Amino acid sequence: MSTAVVNSSGVFDPTTGRGDLAGRVFLWFASVSTVFAFGKGIVDSLAADDDRLFVEFWRMTSYFVFIAIFAVLALRPRRSPVIWEATFLAKSALVVFTAFAVDIPEAGMALVADSMLVVCLIVGWFLSQGRESWRSAG
Numbered sequence: 001m002s003t004a005v006v007n008s009s010g011v012f013d014p015t016t017g018r019g020d021l022a023g024r025v026f027l028w029f030a031s032v033s034t035v036f037a038f039g040k041g042i043v044d045s046l047a048a049d050d051d052r053l054f055v056e057f058w059r060m061t062s063y064f065v066f067i068a069i070f071a072v073l074a075l076r077p078r079r080s081p082v083i084w085e086a087t088f089l090a091k092s093a094l095v096v097f098t099a100f101a102v103d104i105p106e107a108g109m110a111l112v113a114d115s116m117l118v119v120c121l122i123v124g125w126f127l128s129q130g131r132e133s134w135r136s137a138g
Helices: 018-047 050-075 083-099 107-127 130-137
Strands: none
Touching: 018 050, 018 107, 050 083, 050 107, 083 107, 083 130, 107 130
């Protein structure tokens, strides 16, 4: 991979070097940070009372799905149409919901974590040219 950030026409092109790499680093950060949430989900599922067991297990499996989604986006940022948008909407919806549910004990941490993931998605989308995924789709 070239480290140039300017293409042969003299125009900034994040797909040719550092910009693309930086965007993918943000997406890998999102994936790896979700691994820690998944680990906490395992612990929470094992410790859950019967009335919370399903919710904790569902949450844990959701973390696993997002680990995979962020990894796919990091590996194939310009070949993942719909995944960008669906992930952004899901994470943004959680941010909005938790912003209004701050008196719920878990909401504060979720607000911080999901806000960071939304930032990683936006930066990753811009730097790795995620918007180009629609061109490769059709």
